[in-house]
Amino acid sequence: MFWRKQKAAIERFHPLHRALILDRACAVSLRRDDWEPVIQSLARHGAEVRRRRWRLPKRVPGVLVPMLRILAADMPPDGVLSVAADMRGSGVPEKKGPEQHVPTRPPISAMRQWYVVDPWLRMRAELRDGSVVELDVTDRIRNRRYRKNARGKVKLKSKSKTVQIVRVTRRLAKDAVVRPPAAPPPRWIRVRVKRGARMVIRANGKFPGPLEDQAMIDRILHVSTEPFRWTPPGTAARRAR
């Protein structure tokens, strides 16, 4: 029996932890405190499982776990935190768009181009000030394959370029106290605001990637900052419940 001990360890993990190992994906809504056993189970992964095949996708400890902690910190115990994570990577056939021919000039010829769209994380959290925040992260990869004629030899070349898109929407509580920011966000973040009984602030950020771990978390947080700048600390925090 190979891998018996590690297989048994996986059996003891939280079902969502198992889904992230075996399916490399999960989609679920849980109340705030029901995420803690999931995080504690994930924390044991490295010590108990070493087989490459059962490795956790690196964005689970690198991005998902920190974002669970950050969103949970702003939630009441009965608030619901939903996650749809697809960590299968950008090589999955259904993420690949159609191939197109691109006009070329010598020494380059026969160029084909296709995009891969990989929406790998979506989260939604009900916060304790009555607002609801939704975020998603998508990798958009442009691939090109072409021939290059260099000094009589034809070489097959390929290039890929990744852009990452973070979108954060926050719907404020009814009649929340709002203070519009004095200065606009950084140029790589676009903001749209819908005023109404429940104000909605959307921020989109687009940047070259792929970023991982703390660099990725900080980008997600920087896009998230704009919807929260409209209710700075000490203004809307206590309109809760």
Place this chain on the structure above:
Amino acid sequence: MDAAGHGGEEGPVTVTRCHVTTGFFVLGRCGQAAAASCARCVRPVCAAHAGPGGLCPECAAAQGYGTHDPHEPSWTAGYRRHYYQSSSHAYADATWYASFDEYDRGAFDPGDDYAHGGDWGPDDDTGFVDS
């Protein structure tokens, strides 16, 4: 955990409340009954928030006791200050960091209901506009 839930204590005894900042974007006060004072900043802290050396989570993080492992529940409080610093820098908005810092240092009293700001009405529905 909840900033809004501890304003209406009844009875003759005034309980000292834990003054530790909670939350990440939406800040609040812990508000549990205090068990000690932080050895560094002297804010009242509850039993759950009293950390190594009798420090509050903020001071513990500032002294290098913080964890870098997000699987640890205490990771969030340590990361919060890093976040406010890095986002103020990204936004070139010093008031953003100041508003957090003032909140954390207790310039806002727990239990108050702040209503400043908000200079347009709630029914001013113009749809999405670029901001």
